[in-house]
Amino acid sequence: MDITTDRPRADLAVIGLTGELDGSNFEEVIEAGRAARDGGARRIVLDLGALTYMGSSGLVAIHSISLLLRGQEPPSAENGWQAIHDIGNAEAVDSEPAVLLLVGPPPSIERVLSRSGMLGLFPVHPDRASAIDAASLA
């Protein structure tokens, strides 16, 4: 999987993913999100349009970036997968709207997002331009 990060504005990052996102590389996506946030991005557009596969590890990456943008620290896999599964048991400390926007998931990936109940939790845009416009208005 290839990851690119563009910064059309100081507070906005566009992360593009190409190839297959799975259990071997999802942490790279989280780190790209973390780097963007640490670099000043307050909104992130995650372009899924060139992904040919996304496992449920990709859902973890998307969820983790959303938490990072809210100022929360997702558990790392190095701390054990149980910690990752348990985070949902913690009480929410921040209920601000997500500032992560998704672009162009192919049908098979949209089905994964839908089946996991995550499709309705993030704005989904057909292309980068409309997502960037929406992020500018958010």
Place this chain on the structure above:
Amino acid sequence: MADATRARSISIEAEVGRLADVRAFVREHAARAGADDETTADLVQAVDELVCNVIQHGYAGDQGRIEVVASQSDDELAFAIRDDAPLFDPTTVPDPPVDLPLDRRPLGGMGVHLARALTDRFDHRMLPRGGNEVTVAKRLRTVTGGLGDGHHDRPAEG
């Protein structure tokens, strides 16, 4: 017709870096069976999720091997995932909550749910030698809109 010279199973080390090989194996067999895109994508997803679970939870970082065996009947394409990890039946895992807001939903835990949701059959048995065999199968819809061509691939002996 199936090419008898092609392997009907793949054996990998329990490492996430081998997941791509497993997906390629599933895609190859789905293509040979003439499966349509959705059937192929669902089986690739289900097998990938279950193999990833064995690596992350079954072996939990320890060394081990995982074998994936493809089989086809008249109207079903199946993949059996065999391991030597401690006994664990993923079919008993309850579905996670999928309607919670981000703040309250578990981070992860969707793999088994997807495997169950995307397939028509999801079974577990303990292997005679110990270890687990988890099978996912899907009714075979072909690119021509019909069922499979009726040839049989006998699964490898377990």
